[in-house]
Amino acid sequence: MKLTPCYDEPLPPAFFPSTAPLPFSRLDFGPGFQWGASAAAYQTEGAWQHQGKGPSIWDDFTRRKGAIRRGEHGRVAADFYSRYETDLDLASALGLTDFRFSAAWARVLPEGTGAVNRRGLDFYDRLVDACLERDLRPLLTLYHWDLPSALQAKGGWTNRSIVGWFSEYAQLMARRLGDRVPQWAVLNEPMVFVGAGHLLGIHAPGRRHLGAFLAAAHHATLAQAEGGRALRALLPDSARIGTTFSCSYLTPHRPGTADEAATRRADAILNRFFVEPTLGLGYPTAELPALRWLLERYQKPGDEQRMAFDFDFWGIQNYTREVVKFSPWLPLQWAALVPARQRGVPYTDMGWEVYPESIYHILKQFSAYKKAPQLLITESGSAFPDAVANGRVQDPARRAYLQAAIGQVLRARREGVDVGGYFAWSLTDNFEWAEGYGPRFGLIHVDYETQERTMKDSGRWYQQFLGGGVLEDGRVQAAVTRQQ
Template sequence: MPDDSSLVLHPTSLPAAFFPASTPASFSRADFGPDFHWGAACAAYQVEGAWQQQGKGPSIWDEFTRRPGAIKRGEHARVSTDFYLRYEQDLDLAQSLGLTDFRFSVAWSRVLPEGTGALNRRGLDFYDRLVDACLERDLRPWLTVYHWDLPLALQQRGGWANRAVVGWLADYAQVLARHLGDRVQHWMVLNEPMVFVGAGHALGIHAPGRRSLPGFLAAAHHATLAQAEGGRALRAALPGTARIGTTFSCSHLTPARPGHGPSEAATRRADALLNRFFVEPTLGLGYPTAELPTLGWLLRRYQQAGDQERMRFDFDFWGVQNYTREVVRRAPWLPLLGAALVPAAKRGVPTTEMGWEVYPESIYEMLTQYAAYPGAPELVITESGAAFADYPQGGRVPDVARRAYYQAAIGQVLRARRAGVPVSGYFPWSFTDNFEWAEGYRPRFGLVHVNYETQERIIKDSGRWYGEFLGGAVVEAAAQRVASATPAQGS
């Protein structure tokens, strides 16, 4: 068995970061009220497999994973967790844990192999079956229209750098609404636009693997327009009770030198780009260019008359997707931003397998930041989680650190609710282990462990705890904080 310290962690050996003092002393599901949404999340490309079955067209990730060196260990998602064939098994597990909601995305090229034009009925039938299977198990389906897997045919026509993508996305959203809108009430237009345009068009580490400032700016502006236009397309097709949202990646940012003017200014610039860039246009505020004037000047190359109004849309909810905080330092040698993130490993803090700091309070900070906007809609934590190395032992997966993370994270959601933040749901990322993009299969976020060779599923101890919590078990955070301050014995 691999040598991994997380296997021997227990509450007396976990660092205090897992049990922040700001967490309520004790709480249970009942503290959130009867209408709170308790779910878990997955995404098409990361779990479905069946990459070219039953008429599915290729996506940009199918192409990107074939590039040497693009994905760690040369891994790909052609099978992944085989959700395309095993979705009923996974939904049975979700039902057994007491989940009330299940978030998934649709693979655009499974439904429209060329991105536009002819519909692949066999691909759409899969999502018909998936939605029906959710409802049969009393799981409310939450559908993400776009979770990073653009059809390759559209990339060959310019992809997100082509303004036509705004119409392509809206037409695709209407196809889904017409076929699934009679049963799906919760919709999300985009998943984390800053990540897919930043990592895919500026850094080149995600599909389509571009490294271009003009390409990034074009893609960012078109994604902002598509986010609103997709919302309008869904609302036009679903004028009744449908709830329409979109999701934003975010991290609470703190300066490396608090009180130091240049460091504070760098943090404000980073916040404008990472946390506010896609949020404020939906409110009619335009881009946050006061902090980033050069960026604003460059963006004007891609804007047309009336775009500020086109970027505005009154979403019913925002999906808040938070995993950590970041510490920002001034970096005048970096163009546009003049700021850099200080890696968690250099700060001597507890980290996850992704190298992210364990900092559950970031959830509270970002919920309060977004709720402070005049006109902000309802908020939902549509992703929250932590990757730790974990392995089966005697038929169980003792992922103590992940369980502690979820206890603290959910406590921070309750803290926000008690502060008046209108947050109405919590979705762990992810339901099962899955393909984690450029990182491949090593990072495991799941509540359910997957053996990728046999496709065996084992509910981890964190998943068992989540089920117990949803059944009414009480979290005693105060007792855990005392334990975490006690010297570990035998660890």
């Protein structure tokens, strides 16, 4: 692979924790480590009504006045549906070994169940084949938040029938693509699509109701395990089945005060709620006693056993830490997050603190579970302002974050954590949900008017790093032989 020139602008010192294990190279991770980037259907595909695709809850939600900044939507997005071969060529040029993407449920089952849209399945056939032609192992996420509108009309995640609907969808995808897709993720960040979509109302379907949140959360927990079982029944023994969790390293605002108990309660909701049921531990109700009787309204005999599933890996998706304080105004968890802007720390365009060490702490936390499977970092990234100037996007802050985050993964790995891969979020810029097209996470810049792609300096650094360059003080030294 041809290596591009490195750039030597100074990098913000705040991005490099003193504990980052520098210098290091790709070779330090070993030959089997997975290096990838991630994407999601609604955020990138566009083609929202193309070739028989049905509408999703995000198609509906983006029509609501005030729901999305600047009234934007994902009807075209990054036009990945038409440009996937170009984007996969770029992924291959980066030196990636793996590419994570999601399927749009409504593209293959426009009504969510029943009649199959063959043209939608054909698209994912072509996409998988295109990955394999470029030596990119596909990692397919079944559900990345875009529920078919037809199922939402029946209650969506608040309807217990969704467990069966989702299992049917999983079986369809496994039968069609299981001979070529070696790794699968069942759900993407259930706490986000359940919490932001059913309690806070800031994501689709835009509900704000504690009962809706609890029902959706329980049904998502069941679907997570049932989806895993549906895949395992149909896929080859060699296939790896996982699911992904959003998680943040949590610290108390004022140690030694009520903030510490609030932090434990927040951890039970934000980090443990969907993980522990998969291990047969049930929900973390010891820290949240009220949760027990609230959930009893939706649980049925045998559910605790049905929630458990022996995943081959967990996808860890971490962007920041959160600082927690006691709050008497938030029932159930009695805890609130202190915004980074109020704490005088560096933060990204999403308002998230720049704290790469969070990824190390979360890897240590999740690996501490007895019977924890292998961990993959399936999302990690940062959003900062970007602009193309003379054919180049200089993004030293993102480049520094990427370097520091990878260093924290190596730190955990050197301490015995079984972490087997790192997937940057995201391959290209994309539609960032309620934030619209403002925040840019991509390694590759997208001009949304022309759909022109430009590799950012962060992407060029990742390309060099995967070619075997040695990282020292934020700069790439002489390249050595690339190792897969």
